[in-house]
Amino acid sequence: MPLLKIDHQELEVAAGSQVLEAALAAGIEIPHYCYHPALSVVGSCRMCIVEVEGMPKLQTACSTPIGELPADRKVDGKYDMVVHTESEKVVAARKLMLEFLLLNHPLDCPVCDQAGECFLQDYSFKYGSAHSRFIEEKRVRPAEDLGSGVAINHDRCIMCTRCVRFTREITGTDELFVMDRGYSNRIAVFDGLPLDNPLAGNVADICPVGALLLKDYMHTTRVWHLSHTESVCNECASGCSITVDARDNKIYRIISRENPQANGYFICDYGRYSFHKYADSPLTRPLQRTKDGWEMIDWDTAYRQVLEQVQATGGKGAVRALASPTFPNEPNFVLGQFMARLSDRKNIALLPTLKEDDQEFPGGFRISGEKGGNLRGVQAMVPGLAAAMKSLMRGEPGVLIALDGDGRAHLTGELKRLLELVAFKVVVASMPSDLTAQADLVLPVATPYAREGTMTNDKGLVQWLQPALHPAGEVRPDWQVIAELGQLLTGEGHLYTCAGDVTWKINQTTPGYSQITRFRLGRTGQLSGSEAA
Amino acid sequence: MKRYQPILTKYLDEPGSATIDFYLVHEGYRAARKAILEMDAGEIIEEVKASGLQGRGGAGFPAGVKWDFIPKNSKKPTYLINNADESEPGTFKDRLLMNHNPHQMLEGMIIASKAIGCHLAFIYIRGEFVKEARLLETAIAECRANNILGKGIFGSDYNLEIVVHRGAGAYICGEETGLIESLEGKRGWPRIKPPFPAIEGYLKSPTVVNNVETLCNLPHILNEGAAWFRKIGASKESPGPKLYCLSGGVQKPGVYEAPLGTLLETLIYDFAGGIADGRELKAVIPGGSSAPLLKADEIEGLKMDFPSVKAAGSMLGSAGIIVLDDTVDMVQACYNLARFYAHESCGQCTPCREGTTWLTKILARFTAGQGRLEDLDLILEVTDNIGGLIDFSQGSFGKTICPFGEAVAWPVRAFVEKFRAEFEAYLPREALA
Numbered sequence: 001m002p003l004l005k006i007d008h009q010e011l012e013v014a015a016g017s018q019v020l021e022a023a024l025a026a027g028i029e030i031p032h033y034c035y036h037p038a039l040s041v042v043g044s045c046r047m048c049i050v051e052v053e054g055m056p057k058l059q060t061a062c063s064t065p066i067g068e069l070p071a072d073r074k075v076d077g078k079y080d081m082v083v084h085t086e087s088e089k090v091v092a093a094r095k096l097m098l099e100f101l102l103l104n105h106p107l108d109c110p111v112c113d114q115a116g117e118c119f120l121q122d123y124s125f126k127y128g129s130a131h132s133r134f135i136e137e138k139r140v141r142p143a144e145d146l147g148s149g150v151a152i153n154h155d156r157c158i159m160c161t162r163c164v165r166f167t168r169e170i171t172g173t174d175e176l177f178v179m180d181r182g183y184s185n186r187i188a189v190f191d192g193l194p195l196d197n198p199l200a201g202n203v204a205d206i207c208p209v210g211a212l213l214l215k216d217y218m219h220t221t222r223v224w225h226l227s228h229t230e231s232v233c234n235e236c237a238s239g240c241s242i243t244v245d246a247r248d249n250k251i252y253r254i255i256s257r258e259n260p261q262a263n264g265y266f267i268c269d270y271g272r273y274s275f276h277k278y279a280d281s282p283l284t285r286p287l288q289r290t291k292d293g294w295e296m297i298d299w300d301t302a303y304r305q306v307l308e309q310v311q312a313t314g315g316k317g318a319v320r321a322l323a324s325p326t327f328p329n330e331p332n333f334v335l336g337q338f339m340a341r342l343s344d345r346k347n348i349a350l351l352p353t354l355k356e357d358d359q360e361f362p363g364g365f366r367i368s369g370e371k372g373g374n375l376r377g378v379q380a381m382v383p384g385l386a387a388a389m390k391s392l393m394r395g396e397p398g399v400l401i402a403l404d405g406d407g408r409a410h411l412t413g414e415l416k417r418l419l420e421l422v423a424f425k426v427v428v429a430s431m432p433s434d435l436t437a438q439a440d441l442v443l444p445v446a447t448p449y450a451r452e453g454t455m456t457n458d459k460g461l462v463q464w465l466q467p468a469l470h471p472a473g474e475v476r477p478d479w480q481v482i483a484e485l486g487q488l489l490t491g492e493g494h495l496y497t498c499a500g501d502v503t504w505k506i507n508q509t510t511p512g513y514s515q516i517t518r519f520r521l522g523r524t525g526q527l528s529g530s531e532a533a
Numbered sequence: 534m535k536r537y538q539p540i541l542t543k544y545l546d547e548p549g550s551a552t553i554d555f556y557l558v559h560e561g562y563r564a565a566r567k568a569i570l571e572m573d574a575g576e577i578i579e580e581v582k583a584s585g586l587q588g589r590g591g592a593g594f595p596a597g598v599k600w601d602f603i604p605k606n607s608k609k610p611t612y613l614i615n616n617a618d619e620s621e622p623g624t625f626k627d628r629l630l631m632n633h634n635p636h637q638m639l640e641g642m643i644i645a646s647k648a649i650g651c652h653l654a655f656i657y658i659r660g661e662f663v664k665e666a667r668l669l670e671t672a673i674a675e676c677r678a679n680n681i682l683g684k685g686i687f688g689s690d691y692n693l694e695i696v697v698h699r700g701a702g703a704y705i706c707g708e709e710t711g712l713i714e715s716l717e718g719k720r721g722w723p724r725i726k727p728p729f730p731a732i733e734g735y736l737k738s739p740t741v742v743n744n745v746e747t748l749c750n751l752p753h754i755l756n757e758g759a760a761w762f763r764k765i766g767a768s769k770e771s772p773g774p775k776l777y778c779l780s781g782g783v784q785k786p787g788v789y790e791a792p793l794g795t796l797l798e799t800l801i802y803d804f805a806g807g808i809a810d811g812r813e814l815k816a817v818i819p820g821g822s823s824a825p826l827l828k829a830d831e832i833e834g835l836k837m838d839f840p841s842v843k844a845a846g847s848m849l850g851s852a853g854i855i856v857l858d859d860t861v862d863m864v865q866a867c868y869n870l871a872r873f874y875a876h877e878s879c880g881q882c883t884p885c886r887e888g889t890t891w892l893t894k895i896l897a898r899f900t901a902g903q904g905r906l907e908d909l910d911l912i913l914e915v916t917d918n919i920g921g922l923i924d925f926s927q928g929s930f931g932k933t934i935c936p937f938g939e940a941v942a943w944p945v946r947a948f949v950e951k952f953r954a955e956f957e958a959y960l961p962r963e964a965l966a
Contacts, residue, residue, distance in 0.1 A: 043725040044882045046932055057921065058932060063725045093932060096918040100887035133911055136894035159880065178720065178880075181703070183890040185880035 147194025239457025284473025318398025325372025767794025820850025
């Protein structure tokens with residue numbers, strides 16, 4: 001493998017890799033705009049210029065491949081390439097490149113959403129000059145709506161063309177292109193053909209400056225007021241890594257978080273904007289059905305209700321449950337555990353969720369059609385979990401405990417029959433839904449972005465969900481509600497004090513999860529093993 | 534001295550010189566027939582290498598060496614592209630060659646195609662050359678009818694098709710990778726190199742891009758031999774016939790054929806009849822608008838070949854000689870030039886997109902009488918930031934993807950450095966105080 005020297009650091013790199021790739025992998029910063037690891041290299045921003053020994057011209061690090069030199073031509077007898085990123089020439093050139101980029105860039109950072117996470121701002125501060133020599137008039141162009149909730153402020157654009165390459169290479173939809181020439185270059189869409197694809201929001205994420213903006217987020221807050229919570233999207237079984245940005249217990253935006261094992265660099269717009277639906281009137285207190293509608297009750301009353309109903313309708317043996325792929329592993333695990341203790345019969349099945357076709361994109365991104373995001377996890381948590389509810393239809397009418405995380409239950413004919421058959425329906429949910437509408441008792445749990453626990457995506461990757469919000473009202477964590485129900489019905493106490501305790505129990509008892517612990521998951525998760533029975 | 538007999542433009546003035554009948558009568562396609570039937574690719578490349586033919590598009594790169602970069606035994610097809618996008622201001626030689634003798638160029642293309650193993654060649658012709666494009670289509674049809682193009686040409690098993698592709702009038706599409714992108718139907722944005730076109734060019738296949746005039750030389754090299762070609766001109770390093778385009782303040786502007794190494798003074802005073810209307814020579818742009826201009830006293834004894842002009846601090850380029858007489862306002866001329874380049878910059882990379890327009894804006898302010906003394910140094914620094922520090926002995930140090938950055942930086946810098954007094958004369962009085 002070629003030996004590369006960047007400044008004072010020696011790196012062994014794969015032959016053919018580019019200087020910038022190698023530097024970034026080793027944690028060496030070389031400023032850049034147009035380079036993006038998921039997109040083709042165009043070398044047009046000229047920001048990543050470095051000095052390579054033996055080459056008279058400054059080179060763009062993004063497009064300088066490192067090859068192996070024959071032994072007699074190695075630099076200093078051992079290096080295949082020697083790169084300087086802080087030499088006098090490079091520092092000067094970089095400064096001037098920033099001067100060029102700022103010539104027509106409006107210094108409107110105080111009203112720009114990107115301020116605080118803007119590479120033009122950061123690099124100018126770090127490498128640029130404090131004043132401009134440009135006294136001519138700046139170019140001013142009106143902002144435009146590109147479609148799919150994305151707007152463009154042309155004045156701030158630095159023509160890195162990441163967005164254009166994104167629609168060409170990742171979505172394959174080709175909506176964006178560069179219009180006009182030279183100084184008049186601008187990112188545009190064709191008349192009547194707006195940006196229209198389910199990954200469109202990513203162009204704002206990958207824009208290194210404040211040119212492409214999400215209208216949903218625009219002018220709502222400043223980025224430095226936001227707390228960034230690393231979590232997982234559970235809108236489908238792809239389980240994309242996300243960062244949830246919230247302030248004062250309100251989510252302002254969700255952005256993609258790089259995870260090569262899961263989503264790569266991007267997320268879809270369904271996931272990106274999903275937080276809105278959970279912000280609107282989530283369940284906050286236990287609800288009991290009365291003659292005239294719903295009555296808010298406290299938790300003790302609710303649990304007493306459950307117990308009374310179980311005793312009145314055929315006892316513990318007649319209790320049935322539906323585990324849910326819209327919940328994390330922990331509540332499903334606890335549910336499976338105590339249901340097994342209540343009866344030898346098969347008394348637990350899978351809550352049906354919507355299943356559509358997968359959406360695949362040319363760049364490799366996939367939106368799973370499986371809308372129960374934690375399907376693979378549930379199946380591992382409850383051994384022998386059946387999708388069919390046949391076994392639940394037998395016996396006398398009893399109590400049904402259904403987990404319906406956030407109103408995504410799919411009311412199939414079979415489920416409807418089951419609901420008619422049972423005597424008393426307890427639904428554990430975060431959002432009102434068709435299923436909670438049919439319940440006799442609703443127990444409120446935290447919404448997806450207020451949850452804690454683990455999720456397993458369809459590739460078996462287990463990731464940790466961090467709560468970005470505090471649950472509202474009297475909402476309790478999902479694992480806790482299920483554990484309390486279990487305590488009530490089995491009469492045995494539980495020892496869980498947090499979601500992590502359940503995760504630990506899962507680690508101890510579940511096949512394939514012996515490597516999964518809260519801390520081993522880290523930021524990008526761990527694959528669950530194949531030791532499952 | 535024996536009077537030089539034109540080679541490339543020998544039959545220029547004869548009626549019907551553009552037809553295949555005329556060309557065949559005057560020994561046309563003899564060299565192509567020889568190349569196809571009697572020579573193998575390696576022999577052609579060696580012959581052209583031995584002739585010392587340099588590319589006539591501007592860079593002066595040895596043609597045979599360029600062909601040799603094409604990988605042998607590649608599984609991909611090889612393409613030849615004839616760069617007929619002649620868009621350098623001050624250059625109008627290729628148009629003449631296509632207009633009056635298209636078959637000479639087509640014959641050159643057949644020879645080059647054989648040398649690199651190409652079976653589909655393109656002529657990328659400037660969009661404005663409507664008449665020439667039609668003429669070429671006719672000439673190609675004539676060739677097909679005479680078994681000179683198409684399947685099994687000259688009775689051999691060699692197939693060759695030539696396709697005429699009209700550009701849309703962008704200067705940057707004369708740059709070879711910009712041209713290839715344009716030919717592929719994309720925006721004419723030059724590519725980053727490596728890979729070079731010889732490895733990955735048109736449709737990611739090995740590609741050679743040659744200028745019209747370069748190709749026109751090939752039949753003569755094969756007919757008369759490399760040794761003969763080497764002897765033409767003043768220098769053995771840079772031999773051959775050359776078309777010089779004289780324009781600006783001369784008595785008789787036009788295209789003149791003379792050997793490489795002809796004195797610039799001979800071209801201006803002898804061929805073009807001297808400076809028009811009895812005026813004085815002020816400066817000369819020797820190789821198209823992107824070549825730095827030379828002051829009148831710098832051209833004494835200057836031989837017009839690639840190394841000599843380079844040594845004088847400019848470049849032969851396309852040999853578009855623009856003569857500036859003493860009535861030319863250098864500030865306006867420089868502004869005009871900068872405006873052209875700002876308009877033609879493709880806008881892909883930062884220094885060129887932003888820098889060319891910045892220069893233009895400064896110069897516009899200058900011509901409006903609102904210049905500042907410090908602007909002159911600023912102009913020099915901006916040119917350096919686009920085109921890199923200029924040192925001809927060291928090669929180019931441009932910071933841009935393609936040589937366009939240098940093409941604007943060098944001439945603007947030369948204007949300001951060499952005629953600083955004229956720029957200062959434009960300053961408002963208070964700026965000098």
